[in-house]
Amino acid sequence: MCTIAEQAALLQREWETDPRWAGIARDYTAQDVIRLRGRAAGEHSPAHRGAHRLWDLLHRQDALPTLGALVGDDAVQAARAGSQAIYLPGWQTAGVVDAFELTTAMIEAGAAGVRLEDQLPGGQVLVPTGQHIETLTAARLAADVLGVPSLVIARSGARTASLLTSDVDDRDHEFLTGERTPDGFHRVEPGLYAHVTRGLAFAPYADMLWLETPAPDLAVARAFADIIRSQFPDKLLAYSCPRPFTSWAHPADASAAKFQRELAAIGYHFQSAIAGESTSEPADRFPHDAAPAYA
Numbered sequence: 001m002c003t004i005a006e007q008a009a010l011l012q013r014e015w016e017t018d019p020r021w022a023g024i025a026r027d028y029t030a031q032d033v034i035r036l037r038g039r040a041a042g043e044h045s046p047a048h049r050g051a052h053r054l055w056d057l058l059h060r061q062d063a064l065p066t067l068g069a070l071v072g073d074d075a076v077q078a079a080r081a082g083s084q085a086i087y088l089p090g091w092q093t094a095g096v097v098d099a100f101e102l103t104t105a106m107i108e109a110g111a112a113g114v115r116l117e118d119q120l121p122g123g124q125v126l127v128p129t130g131q132h133i134e135t136l137t138a139a140r141l142a143a144d145v146l147g148v149p150s151l152v153i154a155r156s157g158a159r160t161a162s163l164l165t166s167d168v169d170d171r172d173h174e175f176l177t178g179e180r181t182p183d184g185f186h187r188v189e190p191g192l193y194a195h196v197t198r199g200l201a202f203a204p205y206a207d208m209l210w211l212e213t214p215a216p217d218l219a220v221a222r223a224f225a226d227i228i229r230s231q232f233p234d235k236l237l238a239y240s241c242p243r244p245f246t247s248w249a250h251p252a253d254a255s256a257a258k259f260q261r262e263l264a265a266i267g268y269h270f271q272s273a274i275a276g277e278s279t280s281e282p283a284d285r286f287p288h289d290a291a292p293a294y295a
Contacts, residue, residue: 007034011144020055020149023234025204027137033144044148050112051149057084058208058236063264065271068240085112087240087272099135103142103150113151114139115210118198119161125185126161128169129201136205153238154202155210158194162187171201192220196227203228208236208270216241216259225267238270239263 002010008030015021015030057064068087069075075086088111103114116139118132119125127135136152143150163185164172175194179187188194199209211224221239228235263271 004031004034023204023232024140024207026140026144027133028141033141036141036145037147044107044110044146046110047107047112047146047148047150050110051151054085054112054151055149058269061269063260063269063271065260066273068272085270095135099138100142103139103152104146107143107146107148107150111150113153113207115153115155117155117157118202119157120165123157124161125163125165126156126158126172126188127165128167129171129198130169131166132156132198133202133205136202140205151207152205153208153210154199154206155212156195156198156202158188158190158198159192160190162190164188171197192223196224199224199228200231203232203235206235208238210238210240211268212240212242214242218259218262221263221268222266229267236269237267238272239268240272242273 011033012030015024015026064085066078066083066085066087068089069078075088078086099116106114116132116135118127118129118135120127132154136154139150139152143152158175163181164176164187165185167173167176167186172188175188175197177187177189181187195211203209209228211221213220225237228237260271
């Protein structure tokens with residue numbers, strides 16, 4: 001039986017040499033993981049297989065078009081239609097402890113990845129940049145403790161959210177307007193610049209960065225990808241659109257297929273839309289905190 005130090009050395013070597021972990025930052029040590037691991041690792045085969053398969057699909061295919069399943073019937077229909085991955089949206093809280101427990105629960109349920117947002121439920125109040133980095137770190141720690149290479153996916157609401165819980169993080173100061181709401185929130189300037197700035201901060205802690213637009217928008221997608229890829233050329237990107245072309249996973253018209261090919265060409269290998277979503281609904285109907293991607 002290997003000692004804690006020996007197990008930690010093996011894990012550290014894996015982080016340093018396995019291409020899967022290239023460019024991933026961890027604000028904890030391998031010894032921290034081994035001390036927490038106990039007998040928890042190695043008992044989550046569905047999630048382990050799914051994470052490996054999802055990672056392989058994202059690197060082997062030009063694009064992985066998926067549908068988001070709001071209910072079980074949506075997931076069944078997507079699977080029958082041949083979807084290789086299913087995105088399950090759902091609200092959760094953004095606390096660091098909750099992120100660890102949430103990720104643990106999702107892995108135990110068989111999820112291949114988890115998406116976490118930098119905003120409070122409701123979609124209009126951001127948390128400080130550093131707080132969300134702690135959330136992403138907690139999710140990564142949970143996956144490491146369980147021994148599952150789950151994908152940690154970061155989405156920012158800074159493109160539309162105009163409020164911030166606290167001004168504690170200097171990285172958020174350039175977006176402050178100097179105004180506060182009666183309930184104490186700080187007003188911030190939303191927009192693509194704020195969104196991509198947060199994306200750059202989250203990139204070292206996430207396997208994939210998620211961009212969502214209310215309608216298909218190649219110009220915004222290209223601008224976001226160009227800036228992220230200028231500093232993180234190998235970072236995986238995801239694109240989601242609550243108002244997709246008809247039959248997103250299996251486009252029925254040439255314009256949808258062309259749009260998906262163009263997304264793939266600029267780096268968006270994971271492309272998701274919500275199954276059954278009406279184009280008359282508000283763009284932020286589903287600003288989810290976290291969601292598992294099954295593969």
